[in-house]
Amino acid sequence: MEVIRLEGVHKTYSDNGVPVHALRGIDLRIEKGAFVVIAGPSGSGKTTLLNVMGALDAPTQGRVFLESEDISLKSKDAIAAIRLEKLGFVFQAYNLIPVLTAMENVEFTMMLMGIDQQKRRERAMEVLGELDIEELANKRPNEMSGGQQQRVAVARAIVTNPSIILADEPTANLDSETGANLLDLMQRMNREHGLTFIFSSHDQQVIERARRLILLRDGMIEKDEILEP
Amino acid sequence: MLLTIAWRNIWRNRRRSLIIMTSIVVGVAFAMLTDGLSIGMVQQMLDNQIGSHISHIQIHAKGFNDNQVIQNAIPDRQLVERALGETKGVQTWSRRVITFGLLSSALNSSGGLIVGVEPERESAVTSIAASVVEGSYLSGKPNEVVIGRRMAEKLGIGLGDKVVGMASALGGDVGSDLFRVVGMYQTVSSEFDKKHMFTSLSGMQDMLEMEQRVLEYAVIVDNIEDVDRIAKELRTTLGDGYEVLSYRDLMPMLVYMVDMYGQMMLVLYVVIGLAMIFGIINTMLMSVFERIQEFGVLMAIGMKNSAVFRMVMAEALLLSAMGTAAGMLAGVAGVLALGAVGIDLSLFAEGLNSFGVGAVIYPQLTASSILSVVVIIPLTALLGALYPALKATRLQPVTAIRYV
Numbered sequence: 001m002e003v004i005r006l007e008g009v010h011k012t013y014s015d016n017g018v019p020v021h022a023l024r025g026i027d028l029r030i031e032k033g034a035f036v037v038i039a040g041p042s043g044s045g046k047t048t049l050l051n052v053m054g055a056l057d058a059p060t061q062g063r064v065f066l067e068s069e070d071i072s073l074k075s076k077d078a079i080a081a082i083r084l085e086k087l088g089f090v091f092q093a094y095n096l097i098p099v100l101t102a103m104e105n106v107e108f109t110m111m112l113m114g115i116d117q118q119k120r121r122e123r124a125m126e127v128l129g130e131l132d133i134e135e136l137a138n139k140r141p142n143e144m145s146g147g148q149q150q151r152v153a154v155a156r157a158i159v160t161n162p163s164i165i166l167a168d169e170p171t172a173n174l175d176s177e178t179g180a181n182l183l184d185l186m187q188r189m190n191r192e193h194g195l196t197f198i199f200s201s202h203d204q205q206v207i208e209r210a211r212r213l214i215l216l217r218d219g220m221i222e223k224d225e226i227l228e229p
Numbered sequence: 230m231l232l233t234i235a236w237r238n239i240w241r242n243r244r245r246s247l248i249i250m251t252s253i254v255v256g257v258a259f260a261m262l263t264d265g266l267s268i269g270m271v272q273q274m275l276d277n278q279i280g281s282h283i284s285h286i287q288i289h290a291k292g293f294n295d296n297q298v299i300q301n302a303i304p305d306r307q308l309v310e311r312a313l314g315e316t317k318g319v320q321t322w323s324r325r326v327i328t329f330g331l332l333s334s335a336l337n338s339s340g341g342l343i344v345g346v347e348p349e350r351e352s353a354v355t356s357i358a359a360s361v362v363e364g365s366y367l368s369g370k371p372n373e374v375v376i377g378r379r380m381a382e383k384l385g386i387g388l389g390d391k392v393v394g395m396a397s398a399l400g401g402d403v404g405s406d407l408f409r410v411v412g413m414y415q416t417v418s419s420e421f422d423k424k425h426m427f428t429s430l431s432g433m434q435d436m437l438e439m440e441q442r443v444l445e446y447a448v449i450v451d452n453i454e455d456v457d458r459i460a461k462e463l464r465t466t467l468g469d470g471y472e473v474l475s476y477r478d479l480m481p482m483l484v485y486m487v488d489m490y491g492q493m494m495l496v497l498y499v500v501i502g503l504a505m506i507f508g509i510i511n512t513m514l515m516s517v518f519e520r521i522q523e524f525g526v527l528m529a530i531g532m533k534n535s536a537v538f539r540m541v542m543a544e545a546l547l548l549s550a551m552g553t554a555a556g557m558l559a560g561v562a563g564v565l566a567l568g569a570v571g572i573d574l575s576l577f578a579e580g581l582n583s584f585g586v587g588a589v590i591y592p593q594l595t596a597s598s599i600l601s602v603v604v605i606i607p608l609t610a611l612l613g614a615l616y617p618a619l620k621a622t623r624l625q626p627v628t629a630i631r632y633v
Contacts, residue, residue: 051627054529056626056627056630077533077535080528080531080532080533081533083529084531084532085531087531089529089530091526095522095523097527099234100234104230104233107230109530109531111230112530112531112532112533112536113531156530
């Protein structure tokens with residue numbers, strides 16, 4: 001079942017008046033439960049593509065369908081609601097809210113969805129338990145290691161069962177062992193819960209785990225291949 | 230949870246938050262002290278006027294206030310006294326004869342108001358008996374006179390000296406009598422002391438050939454808040470032949486001053502609030518700029534602009550509410566403490582006395598002062614937070630996340 005589809009997506013930025021073509025006519029379809037890695041050299045458009053798919057950036061041209069719904073021309077609030085309910089994000093720099101504990105960080109998106117405190121607390125503890133980080137529940141980000149913070153970020157991303165989890169260079173700030181553990185965890189979530197993961201990365205250990213690899217070059221898809229698990 | 234985030238964000242930069250809160254505390258406490266002092270001063274002016282002569286309500290024959298001559302005597306004393314006895318809330322009252330006259334000693338003469346009173350009744354209505362600084366108050370015997378110290382100085386007389394009082398009698402002749410000074414008083418109003426002398430009611434009635442006639446009833450009520458209601462009831466009972474005036478009618482300028490001070494203080498609170506706005510704008514802008522990346526993340530994970538706006542506003546509100554609460558505590562404590570002991574302004578005593586204010590001012594705490602602080606300061610803080618909050622909502626998550 002298709003979860004996201006891009007049709008003729010272009011993205012052009014202006015860099016001091018000079019147009020920069022970050023994406024040039026991307027056509028892409030990703031199925032539910034996929035574990036996709038978008039790779040490519042720096043400046044190839046990986047992050048831009050991820051941002052467009054995550055409704056963080058609007059395409060200059062073309063359309064983006066999330067679960068068959070065209071999100072290209074939605075209002076700011078509607079886009080925010082889509083990001084809240086259908087998308088999960090894992091950022092390179094973890095980006096947890098520093099004044100909140102791990103538990104509160106995980107609860108936060110559920111709070112925005114209007115879920116009552118008891119339910120969201122139960123759900124947050126459940127997810128933290130699933131990721132083996134219950135002991136971090138009452139710690140703030142500055143009391144955790146990078147790997148721990150990224151696990152909490154994954155917990156925050158998956159807690160609402162989004163349609164897609166978009167991870168932008170999630171292992172870039174981690175040592176290889178911690179990165180591997182994190183990827184194990186994400187793979188397990190993908191396998192056990194059928195969650196769709198889309199990564200942008202040039203980390204070889206991320207690429208090696210991809211079930212589908214999309215190679216970008218100069219804003220265009222150079223290669224799109226299904227890999228054997 | 231938004232409030233929790235707002236609260237914790239305030240303490241992320243403890244020093245900055247404490248500085249802005251301290252400025253709010255100082256501003257609020259200063260405004261409350263200034264307010265308390267001003268209200269205390271004008272209230273003292275009002276109380277002094279009421280206590281020294283005006284009383285809460287005065288009853289005269291119709292037209293007396295415009296034409297203060299002894300021919301305008303109270304038409305029916307029994308009617309007035311029955312009405313006073315039957316009206317709920319009237320505490321006490323006193324009969325008076327008042328006329329403009331001339332007081333002469335061997336050395337000098339001075340014009341002023343000669344007031345004939347019943348000493349016992351008058352003592353319950355005004356504070357003149359308590360203001361006697363030399364000698365004693367009237368005993369009720371004829372030909373005694375109590376004069377202001379300032380008038381005594383002008384006339385060059387002392388206790389036991391004789392003075393001649395002259396005034397126009399009822400029949401049109403000049404009535405005169407010889408009085409002996411039994412006491413000298415001093416109120417906080419030097420102007421009042423220069424112009425008023427008190428003698429017995431019966432003596433005045435004899436001198437002015439008025440028989441038992443009375444010109445004025447001075448009334449004190451149990452609760453000053455009921456003055457208008459009581460005056461209205463007395464007007465209804467007494468009918469057209471009388472004029473019943475409350476202290477508000479008798480001292481419109483002073484009452485206007487009290488109201489005006491209230492409005493001036495409101496302006497002061499607004500000015501302090503406006504001065505505070507720049508501190509709030511600065512603090513909140515710095516707070517927003519420091520957290521651009523965080524706002525980007527919040528927006529990316531689905532926080533709507535309206536929630537971002539509310540979060541920044543909540544921070545400003547909490548910040549100002551804490552400052553206001555602490556400032557109010559300091560202000561209330563200051564006003565209550567100074568209200569108990571008073572602020573000694575003896576250095577300016579002469580100037581203050583000419584305005585009818587004593588040298589010691591007792592600041593007063595009013596509900597409007599507390600209400601002004603509670604409403605105006607947090608409101609202006611919210612106003613100050615508007616720009617930073619709007620700034621935060623205008624961030625684009627995709628660029629904000631990468632902001633360094």
